[in-house]
Amino acid sequence: MQHRTWHRLGLTLAAVAVLFAVAQAQEPYRVGLSAALTGRGAETYAPVSEAIRLYVARLNARGGIHGHPVELLVEDNVAEPSRAAAHAKKFVSQDGVLLMLNASLSSTYPPMIHEAKRAGVPLFFAGSVCPREVYPPADPLLFCSTAFAARYDSEFALDFIKETAAGPVKLALVSMSIPISRGEVDYAEQLAPSRGIEPVSNQSIPPPTPNYAPFAAKIKAAGATWVYAWAPWVTQVKTFEALRQLGWQGKFLAYAHINAEEELARLQDEHFYVFGANAFFSHNLPVHQEILQAAAQGTMHPPTQLAEGWVAGMVLEAVLAGVSWPPTPAKVLAAMNRVRVDTRGLRGGPLEWTPTNHFRTTHYYRVYRWDRRQQGAVLAKDWTAVAIK
Amino acid sequence: MAYASGYFKTSYGAELALVETRLQWAALAALGLGLGLFPLLASPFALDLANQVLLAVIGAVALMLLTGYAGQISLGHAGLLAAGAFTTGILAEEAGAPFWLTVPASGAVGAVLGLVFGLPSLRLKGLYLAVSTLALHFIVAFLGSEYETRHGFSTGILLDSPRLGPVVLDDARLWYGLLLAVAAAVFLFSRNLLRTRTGRAWIALRDRDVVAAALGIPVAAAKLSAFVVSSVLTALAGCLFAYYRGFVSIEAFSLFTTIEYVAMLIIGGLGSLLGAVLGAVFVVTFPYLIDLAVDLLPVPARLSTYVFAVKYAAFGLIMLLFLLLEPEGLLGIWRRVRDYFVLWPFRYRPLAGRS
Amino acid sequence: MQLVVNTLVLAATYALIACGYVLVYRVSRVLNLAHGELMMLGGYLLLTTASLFAGRPLLAVAVALLLSLGLGLLVYVVLMRHFTGESVLAAVLxxxxxxxxxxxxxxxxxxxxxxxxxVALGWQNPALSLGGGAVISAAGLLTLAAVAVVYGGLLLFLRYTPWGIRMRAAGENPLLAAQRGVALPQVLALAWGLATLSGGLAGMLLACDSGIDGTAVIVGLKAFPVALVGGLDSLSGALVGALLVAAAEVLAIAYLDPLVSDVVPFFVLLAMLLLRPWGLFGRREAFERV
Structure with a gap:
């Protein structure tokens, strides 16, 4: 009898241990994402959020990280600071996330930064504009994997224009009248003379504009031969189309937002250049196939717009892979400070963060344009490495 | 607002008392106890939500004074909140001004703006007045955005937690205490103001301005005073908002903010301070309640993008249904519930067709 | 010259949108702040019909227009009907x-x-030369034509047809009109339908010119000061107001800072409110002197 009791107890203990182990294995790495899924900016940020979600789902289907799944909590901040603040508070103090992600307009940064600092939880800008604080010397808690990068973008763009244009350049600059876009374009205007480029016009266009012709007319009248735009896609492309309507023959360089690939095919204009850091799907890399497969699971977004979020997903995986169980925000932070992600061709090279550089040590740009003969997007300039110091 | 079963006042003091019966005292005490215990029991998220509600209460009461009592429609509310926040942000950033200086400064800016943008009310009424106050919003937004861009704060000005003597206000519970005290003070101030000559002049003005003028009420002064008082309180709310959130950014004060405040008044019930409070609670917590409700439903992950659009649409839909089915606002519901208990076991049925 | 063309096209866009505000306000004194959204839906409806009736673009446009009209009627019947006699502020909310x-x-x-x-319709939006170096986009020209048709049609409709006269009567004095046998609900429904139809048309033209997304709503709201400058209850006022605001905006972009263009409509409006608070062609009801 006694023997059997011991036996039972042993079995029970073993069962408890197994259950405990299972429970532990099911305990997730928890991260919180606050994104603009509806409202302003949703056209850019909803696909990013969707791609991160697809990436995490695929990761979990393959067994997660160190045997633990990744739990991605997504909240829609409607690009409103108050919502972002409330969500950040919830993530940090209630859900106990290891890391917060932001994919939204710059108006949601300050409240999230505020909460991140208060709680000592790292904040990762995934698909939203990189704030200056992630450049060296970086803020200890802020990180960014987004393709676009204030300052470096304009420096590269001006170099590209200088190099592509044979003779002297009369440059018009276009921004949307939101602080972040205006600041960047004003920077480019100051920088242009040092590259031997003459800025002739700087147009800051209010976001709700029914007709871009008046702005375009001014650019044309200023005699611009090149236009450089660094703004949300709407402003860039509508200004360009209005310019063409007016019979302007010059060349236009715009930032390649997530829908650039489809838009080049729609515009079919050989002198419309887009520059950015993500490889187009026309290269058909193995990683592009993976994205297409993941998108086939069902999503309302065109798969070509998912690359940006996919990169963020890769970074997230690489970071968590460097965090041993049980995870803490401090461990995640340590992992982020030494992460190196193979982007598998989606970017020009690996994405690397160091304790002083939370942007990347080397940034790669590519320029595309439409080619009539090939009826497709072609490279106007292949990967160009820019060292970030 | 008779709660007592009859008129038993035996002194002028009793006539002036805000609280009439012992039951009311008990109810108030219970409310005070509940509000006092709340921060000890609530989760951090709920506490943050409560603080948002309290901030909204200050703004909503201010707007209620102007629109609900003085009858002047204003769409410049977000502009005034922004003016308060930016006064605070600029003073703190440029001059390192402390809390006790930025608060009155914000109030002063609010007073000046209220005076200037109250001027059109001397000639305009209704919709036309509303639109002229809209100009205030756009002017403040333009100036704020210029300041942010010119000074390189492309993502907004960050503010340090304010200091009240030796106490640094960086804890949500401390903020709860401060905001509760301010909101209660604003409520009491408004309640009493409405019983004074000024407040009664406003109400007369709202009901019929010609009669008000005939009664000897200085209409111009009364209108301007309503704008000034409301604007000062609103700018203060903006200042507190800036400190509580720890940042100032013009993008936090969109036209949608104004619409939210107008919605608070109408959903709460126009012409009642309690309505303003109820409306503020409802409008602030409502999106989060929808989040909660939808999250309880089992939704496959691949439909998650649709869920957010559904939540967005649900906000509009429920607001519509609410306005359709309960045009008197939350206050109407509140009155019905109260009457039910006051009259119990008897029933009170209003005559067919509302008054 | 280009300046004039730009002004005209912008004015036409504003006028076409403002027409909807005026129609609804004139008969029911309700300010329709969902007009921007209804306009946006016009563009989206065209998107859907264009892919439904691929290869038959004219049919697609016609169906989209009919749907817009129906949408307006629906909004009145399902929703706004219940707010007759309620406070105007509640109706606006x-x-x-x-x-x-x-x-x-x-x-x-x-x-x-x-x-x-x-793209779905399979049409192009070419630029047409007007001589003197000025060009106009096909969509811009169409907008101008649409304004001529819509405003011409509405003015004739209001002046000469029985329904038009009933609509004017309802706007003038609903009580008297009702007592003289004007069926107010039907008149109001028609006003909402026509307003949404013209707004939807504006949305479609806008969508053809520069694509459609959520920002169309803000464009719709920008036309609101236009309606006010002209006087909220006057159609011809809206036309003149649109011209005034568009001219001020285009001139501000050309000779001042383009940043100002966003607030220009409101400055025009403020100036108007100071000089003629009831709008250019409006009635004096909203005006008082203390």
Whole structure:
């Protein structure tokens, strides 16, 4: 009898241990994402959020990280600071996330930064504009994997224009009248003379504009031969189309937002250049196939717009892979400070963060344009490495 | 607002008392106890939500004074909140001004703006007045955005937690205490103001301005005073908002903010301070309640993008249904519930067709 | 010359949108703040019909226009009908709530992406030369034509047809009109239908010119000061107001800072409110002197 009791107890203990182990294995790495899924900016940020979600789902289907799944909590901040603040508070103090992600307009940064600092939880800008604080010397808690990068973008763009244009350049600059876009374009205007480029016009266009012709007319009248735009896609492309309507023959360089690939095919204009850091799907890399497969699971977004979020997903995986169980925000932070992600061709090279550089040590740009003969997007300039110091 | 079963006042003091019966005292005490215990029991998220509600209460009461009592429609509310926040942000950033200086400064800016943008009310009424106050919003937004861009704060000005003597206000519970005290003070101030000559002049003005003028009420002064008082309180709310959130950014004060405040008044019930409070609670917590409700439903992950659009649409839909089915606002519901208990076991049925 | 063309096209866009505000306000004294959303839906409806009736673009446009008209009628019958006699502020808030609902639905049905009905219709938007170096886009020219047709049609309709006269009577004095046998609900429904139809048309033209996404709503709201400058209850006022605001805006972009263009309509409005608070052609009801 006694023997059997011991036996039972042993079995029970073993069962408890197994259950405990299972429970532990099911305990997730928890991260919180606050994104603009509806409202302003949703056209850019909803696909990013969707791609991160697809990436995490695929990761979990393959067994997660160190045997633990990744739990991605997504909240829609409607690009409103108050919502972002409330969500950040919830993530940090209630859900106990290891890391917060932001994919939204710059108006949601300050409240999230505020909460991140208060709680000592790292904040990762995934698909939203990189704030200056992630450049060296970086803020200890802020990180960014987004393709676009204030300052470096304009420096590269001006170099590209200088190099592509044979003779002297009369440059018009276009921004949307939101602080972040205006600041960047004003920077480019100051920088242009040092590259031997003459800025002739700087147009800051209010976001709700029914007709871009008046702005375009001014650019044309200023005699611009090149236009450089660094703004949300709407402003860039509508200004360009209005310019063409007016019979302007010059060349236009715009930032390649997530829908650039489809838009080049729609515009079919050989002198419309887009520059950015993500490889187009026309290269058909193995990683592009993976994205297409993941998108086939069902999503309302065109798969070509998912690359940006996919990169963020890769970074997230690489970071968590460097965090041993049980995870803490401090461990995640340590992992982020030494992460190196193979982007598998989606970017020009690996994405690397160091304790002083939370942007990347080397940034790669590519320029595309439409080619009539090939009826497709072609490279106007292949990967160009820019060292970030 | 008779709660007592009859008129038993035996002194002028009793006539002036805000609280009439012992039951009311008990109810108030219970409310005070509940509000006092709340921060000890609530989760951090709920506490943050409560603080948002309290901030909204200050703004909503201010707007209620102007629109609900003085009858002047204003769409410049977000502009005034922004003016308060930016006064605070600029003073703190440029001059390192402390809390006790930025608060009155914000109030002063609010007073000046209220005076200037109250001027059109001397000639305009209704919709036309509303639109002229809209100009205030756009002017403040333009100036704020210029300041942010010119000074390189492309993502907004960050503010340090304010200091009240030796106490640094960086804890949500401390903020709860401060905001509760301010909101209660604003409520009491408004309640009493409405019983004074000024407040009664406003109400007369709202009901019929010609009669008000005939009664000897200085209409111009009364209108301007309503704008000034409301604007000062609103700018203060903006200042507190800036400190509580720890940042100032013009993008936090969109036209949608104004619409939210107008919605608070109408959903709460126009012409009642309690309505303003109820409306503020409802409008602030409502999106989060929808989040909660939808999250309880089992939704496959691949439909998650649709869920957010559904939540967005649900906000509009429920607001519509609410306005359709309960045009008197939350206050109407509140009155019905109260009457039910006051009259119990008897029933009170209003005559067919509302008054 | 180009300046004049730009002004005219912008004015036409504003006028076409403002027409809807005026129609609804004139008969019911309700400010329809969901007009921007209804306009946006016009563009989206065209997107859907264009892919439904691929290869038959004219049919697609006609069906989209009919749907827009129906949408307006529906809004009145389902919603606004219940707010006859309620406070105007509550009715305005209802339109705001409707706007939020429609924006959510639009994301649900058509996503937040920038989309191009023109591509789906298989049409082009070429630039047409007007001589003197000035050009106009085909969509711009169409907008001008649409304004001529819509305003001409409405003015004739209001002046000479029985329904038009009933609509004017309802706007003048609803009580008397009702007592003389004007069926107010039908008149109001018609006003909402026509307002949404003209707004939807504006949305379609806008979508053809520069694509459709959620920002169309803000464009719709920008036309609101236009309606006010002209006087909210006057159609011809809206036309003149549109011209005035558009001219001020284009001139501000050309000779001042383009940043100012966003606030220019409001400055025109403020100036108007100081000089003629009832608008250019409006009635004096909203005006008083203390």
């Amino acid at each position: 209802v339109t705001i709530a409707l706007g939020i609902l429609l924006r959510g639905l639009a994301i649900l049905l058509w996503t937040a992406q920038l989309q191009y009905p023109l």
